[in-house]
Amino acid sequence: MEKIKTILNEMGILSEQQKFRYGCVMLYFGFPDMDKVHNLIDPNDLYEEDGEDYGFETEPHVTLLFGLHKGVPTSTVEKVLDDRTFYTCKGHNASIFENEKYDVLKFDIEGDGLHEINDELKKQPHTSDFPDYHPHMTIAYLKPGKGKKYIKMLKGMKYQLPPKYAVYSKPNGTKNKITIKVD
Numbered sequence: 806m807e808k809i810k811t812i813l814n815e816m817g818i819l820s821e822q823q824k825f826r827y828g829c830v831m832l833y834f835g836f837p838d839m840d841k842v843h844n845l846i847d848p849n850d851l852y853e854e855d856g857e858d859y860g861f862e863t864e865p866h867v868t869l870l871f872g873l874h875k876g877v878p879t880s881t882v883e884k885v886l887d888d889r890t891f892y893t894c895k896g897h898n899a900s901i902f903e904n905e906k907y908d909v910l911k912f913d914i915e916g917d918g919l920h921e922i923n924d925e926l927k928k929q930p931h932t933s934d935f936p937d938y939h940p941h942m943t944i945a946y947l948k949p950g951k952g953k954k955y956i957k958m959l960k961g962m963k964y965q966l967p968p969k970y971a972v973y974s975k976p977n978g979t980k981n982k983i984t985i986k987v988d
């Protein structure tokens with residue numbers, strides 16, 4: 806449903822009441838091997854809802870913070886990100902989040918400064934149900950119970966992920982691409 810809302814929002818179709826409750830800041834990566842990882846997954850295992858194919862994540866990213874309240878200005882997020890230099894991160898340790906609707910297949914992400922950036926962003930008004938920050942990158946949404954076999958299949962795989970840019974997705978649906986310093 807969130808993917809549909811995103812597409813409709815970008816087309817200007819959603820009304821103000823249908824925008825998102827919270828904003829988030831995401832760091833996007835170059836990951837040329839993502840297609841190779843996706844090719845290991847049986848398409849019949851992908852989760853679908855109401856005809857919408859959640860399926861494969863096609864925009865490799867890590868969420869730096871979800872839950873920013875309306876009114877946090879882009880300039881504040883830009884300042885937090887501009888105070889940092891981003892280095893190549895490591896994607897490793899395939900694992901899953903399970904819920905009754907689907908399994909989220911993901912890689913854990915290690916990278917200099919990710920936790921510190923999360924801490925800095927948390928100084929802004931936000932709401933979070935998760936007290937601990939665990940940087941991760943979604944690979945695919947799978948039918949319930951299908952994720953465990955892929956953990957075994959992807960065990961030991963590690964990827965170097967160069968950061969490219971950040972995006973601040975505001976609660977009103979606007980997305981602001983933010984240039985970052987990369988080393």
